[in-house]
Amino acid sequence: MKRYWKIISICFVTLLVIGTFYIQSSFATSEHLTVEFEKTNGNEDEVQNLMLYGDYLVDHNSWYQQQIPLQMTSEETIDPTNLSFLQKLSRLGIPYPLEKLVEKHKNFMRSKDLEPNYFFEDEHVVAYAQIRNPYERPMKDLTFEIEVLHKQSDEITAIQLEIPEKENYGWMNVDKVQVIDSELKVITRGFRIGGRDELRVYTFDLDEQKLVSHHTIASTPRIENGWSNLRIINDDGNNYLLIKIETIEDDMGHSDGKPNAAYEFIVYDIVNNQSKKIVGSDELLGSIGSASIFNSTLFISSQSSNGVEINQYDIKNDKWGTKPAFDLGDAKTDESPYMKAMNGKLYLIYATTNGHTLFIGDVETGESLYEGQLKVKNKGEDQKDYRLYFNRIEFVQ
Template sequence: MKRYWKILTLCLITVIVLGTFYIQSSLALENIRFEFEKVSGDESLVENLEINADYVVGDNHQTLLISNEETSNLSNRSVVQQLTGLYGEASAEQLISKYKSFMRGKNLLSSNFYEDEQVVVYASIEGKSINASSLNSFFDIDVLDKKSEKSTSMKLDLPKTGSYGWVDIVDIQIKEGKLLVIARGSRINGGEDLVAYTIDLNGKKITNEEVVFSTPTVENGWSDFRFLNDYHSNGPEKYLLFKAEAFEHESSEGPTAIVDDFIVYDVENNKIVKMELPEDFVGNIENSSVVDSVVYIPVQTPNEIKVIQYEIETEKWDKKQIFGVEPSGNSEGEPFIKLQDGKIYIVRSVNDGHTLAIGDLNTGETLYEGHLKVKNLKTDLEDYKLYIFEIKDVG
């Protein structure tokens, strides 16, 4: 009997020791606070900046939302917050803070919203099967007039029911006073369509449905496309950039590309433009950004980031801007790069933390340089890793 008591006591002590260690580590992580520390430039550029990152120490992991004012631990969200996704979509959070009544009960995906100086528009596809073009699928549309603070709601049956396995909204715009819902539909027989639905908001009816682009049907492979514009943007956009792909498995050597193109959809003129890449093109076009009529594409080298430009209206490659980056001095890998609203954001891991640089894509000027510093880091947690996966200006 004494033997069993000794075993039970040893197990209890082990549980207490391990539990105390993990509780202390978790509490330490919960109290982590980051701050932006200016080195040079315009400090106002980080006043409304938010950074989503995973903070990792050993086996402990926390998802953080870092701003100039505070560091929030998103891993400690309540069940209600997790279910409503209040932390998932930054653009939806801003709309919630300004239009709480209008936003109540809505799907909080950024692609479902549009906002300009006059209106806020919400559009989603509802039905028995979410995003499916079933007999009961319909557009759920709600339009808020900012001046009168009145909203107009409507439900419109989705056309061509049965043509697609599912239909998913990728963007909504206002064009010539009408609502343009841009969606991708997965055809039942394979491949995808980019479909533009024109909706008369006053008449509460769909006036036009047009397939503006299609990927081919592939019997033994896959065929789709994906949008590369800033996902969190709800404002007016003249151009949408997307990548179209179609691959077929023809041999054991791997898939063969049938379509592998970068394409611009001119929303205003309802026109498709294929981007012709130079033969010596080197760059990550999937991290690109569209500002006005220019596509900005980052190209990374060890000590600099070159941003090359493609002018959509002339269909020509234009000037380039070069931004220097501080050598990391460690093995943390490549910097995090985000192009957004005419600026480039660069976060790089260095020996004493992380550097943050903000540059102007048009002029090549560095607007801000600073450090992302931990202000209450305990000595036993100094060996941490910060994995950044989003930067956004919410001002």
């Protein structure tokens, strides 16, 4: 009898916890933090199906800062910390960019490491590439695990291959996956034994199910006194990667006592396997951290007396082009805007004295297509001092 009472007690406590969770969720969702789009001028159709990603930061006191990741559209604001119990269960461990893939291709997505960098999708295929045991030492088991789902036939191509020259690396991870015709390209970032970061591309023939080539895209130099860093700074999902190589030398004998810093920017053409160094003025290269690539043009924003000036670099012809200026009269000049070029349009989110403004313009003419304020609503009493940062824009269906 005692056993049954224990079971009943456990069930009662479980129901109580779940019920409390639902009640708390219902109160929370009634007035949760939202970011509303308020059009100032232009066409509201421009923001249909547009998703903004950002972080909402609140300093509660000198030692505690709250950070909430937000996903914002003109229809709703998704706060992962304020979902219902069932919503949290359904989204558990699934990054937002992969939710639709998981929903449409449950069998294929099962048992995979759900990192967006490891996946590629177009109208024909869904591709996945991961490295087994990327941080294991010694690296005796460093192996590519690749699966490609062919949507029309529902067949899966699977490839497992030990990584060539794996003994030369301290660690390696996948940064990007892309399928071009019948070739799968896996771009990795690794730390080469001897002290260098390295980006490499591995090309697989999907018909033959084998590795056909691999080579280095970019690498950091060896530094005796100091450090170097390498990273991809664009996430535009196109056929080009913008790579930044940073070198810091701690020269104690330098006249001003400051370390020497050097920067190099490389554009890698994924389709043609070509790397090209970007040459420009220090002022232009200093603004390249907020660059965006559309088709074969690199867009770099910089502050000007008229608002934001857009410098354009033609990657194929290796030359700088026109500079359309977008009038952002109320923009704060001490904060760089977030920028992305998509579908012939430029998307700018910039800070103002009253919050943030979303601006959409034509990249060729500089014509304004939409402008609106992003208004934070339903802030808590202890959230008066907040900051909102934006880090990604995409279209969703």
